[in-house]
Amino acid sequence: MADSQTNTEMGLDSSEMQRYARHLTLPEVGVEGQKRLKTGSVLMIGAGGLGSPAAMYLAAAGVGRLGIVDPDIVEASNLQRQLLYSTADIGRTKLEVATERIGHLNPHVQVTGYAERFDRSNAERIAQDYDLILDGTDNFATRYLSNDVAVFQKKPNIYGSIFRFEGQCSVFAPHLGGPCYRCMFPEPPEPGLVPSCAEGGVLGVLPGIVGSLQAMEAIKILLREGESLSGRLLHFDAMRAKFREFKLKRDPDCAVCGASPTITEPVDYDQFCGGTGSDEAAPAETEIDVTELAGLLSAEGFKPTLLDVREPFEVGIAAIDGSIRIPLGELAGRHKELSRDRVIFVHCKSGVRSAQAAELLRGNGFSDVRNVAGGIDAWAAEVEPDMARY
Ligand code: ZN
Numbered sequence: 001m002a003d004s005q006t007n008t009e010m011g012l013d014s015s016e017m018q019r020y021a022r023h024l025t026l027p028e029v030g031v032e033g034q035k036r037l038k039t040g041s042v043l044m045i046g047a048g049g050l051g052s053p054a055a056m057y058l059a060a061a062g063v064g065r066l067g068i069v070d071p072d073i074v075e076a077s078n079l080q081r082q083l084l085y086s087t088a089d090i091g092r093t094k095l096e097v098a099t100e101r102i103g104h105l106n107p108h109v110q111v112t113g114y115a116e117r118f119d120r121s122n123a124e125r126i127a128q129d130y131d132l133i134l135d136g137t138d139n140f141a142t143r144y145l146s147n148d149v150a151v152f153q154k155k156p157n158i159y160g161s162i163f164r165f166e167g168q169c170s171v172f173a174p175h176l177g178g179p180c181y182r183c184m185f186p187e188p189p190e191p192g193l194v195p196s197c198a199e200g201g202v203l204g205v206l207p208g209i210v211g212s213l214q215a216m217e218a219i220k221i222l223l224r225e226g227e228s229l230s231g232r233l234l235h236f237d238a239m240r241a242k243f244r245e246f247k248l249k250r251d252p253d254c255a256v257c258g259a260s261p262t263i264t265e266p267v268d269y270d271q272f273c274g275g276t277g278s279d280e281a282a283p284a285e286t287e288i289d290v291t292e293l294a295g296l297l298s299a300e301g302f303k304p305t306l307l308d309v310r311e312p313f314e315v316g317i318a319a320i321d322g323s324i325r326i327p328l329g330e331l332a333g334r335h336k337e338l339s340r341d342r343v344i345f346v347h348c349k350s351g352v353r354s355a356q357a358a359e360l361l362r363g364n365g366f367s368d369v370r371n372v373a374g375g376i377d378a379w380a381a382e383v384e385p386d387m388a389r390y
Pocket of ligand 1: 174179180181182183184251254255256257258
């Protein structure tokens with residue numbers, strides 16, 4: 001009893017000493033470091049492609065407390081890269097499966113799940129209980145939100161991002177002298193200019209590499225060992241098998257971490273990012289749903305323009321008959337190809353890029369432009385069920 005009492009005071013019992021043996025023999029970790037990991041905590045935003053390897057490695061390494069924010073359920077299309085989940089888990093909540101999996105991996109780890117989307121209403125409350133934030137969501141609204149909250153609460157934000165065959169990782173920690181995400185990118189891109197992971201695709205191994213880099217940075221920070229990626233952006237090109245590094249500088253005029261910050265609490269990220277699938281920002285009369293569109297397109301005598309602003313490879317997968325195809329990135333230079341006398345219905349995959357295209361056209365004097373809500377994805381679901389979906 002006395003022994004176990006002593007061990008408890010030390011923070012590691014005999015089963016933990018065995019489990020972490022390969023850590024304990026490293027002078028940079030040792031018992032002291034392992035206790036730091038055990039008393040450490042990481043908030044994981046998202047338990048997907050990046051969150052899967054990060055959560056598993058953090059748990060295996062003995063980080064004592066993991067928070068996971070993820071409202072999603074496991075879908076078949078997740079399994080190509082999200083290693084927390086198995087085929088049998090399709091339809092279950094990610095939180096339930098992740099908690100179970102981590103519990104099997106290391107019962108010494110305490111997992112707290114948050115079945116909600118990380119947003120301005122809950123971000124500060126959730127983040128305050130953790131030492132650092134690991135952003136595994138890869139969307140702009142959450143990227144800016146987690147950056148800002150981490151700056152407000154003076155905790156490191158471990159950033160990871162993936163797209164197709166490339167990924168990047170950094171640590172944003174202005175309180176330790178480095179820059180924040182806004183020092184590099186003060187404002188988010190225009191809605192729809194950046195295709196989402198679902199639209200652009202991602203090679204399955206890539207999130208494993210970037211998520212593991214994020215876990216490594218988290219562990220180094222908790223151990224207080226090594227050189228973190230604060231002030232550096234590490235870029236990985238999978239196709240060329242090349243890592244490159246970019247220096248990042250703090251912006252003294254940064255709106256959130258600068259000398260006179262103008263952003264001191266979470267702002268409305270969805271509205272300025274537009275990329276979260278929310279339709280709330282668009283006035284109803286500028287949109288049309290797919291069933292109404294199908295009716296109009298088949299009406300006698302009505303000749304609208306159906307504009308498809310997706311990339312050529314997407315058009316190759318599926319397209320609506322009779323559409324004019326101009327990728328969003330070319331629209332500014334090619335809108336003269338479109339008739340100003342016709343109603344224009346513009347669509348993309350899910351409605352985000354096409355909303356941007358509609359704005360661009362209205363700004364160039366096209367008077368009647370309507371965004372097809374839900375894009376070709378909704379069309380395939382509701383109008384043309386034989387159409388390929390991606
Ligand atoms: Zn900054």
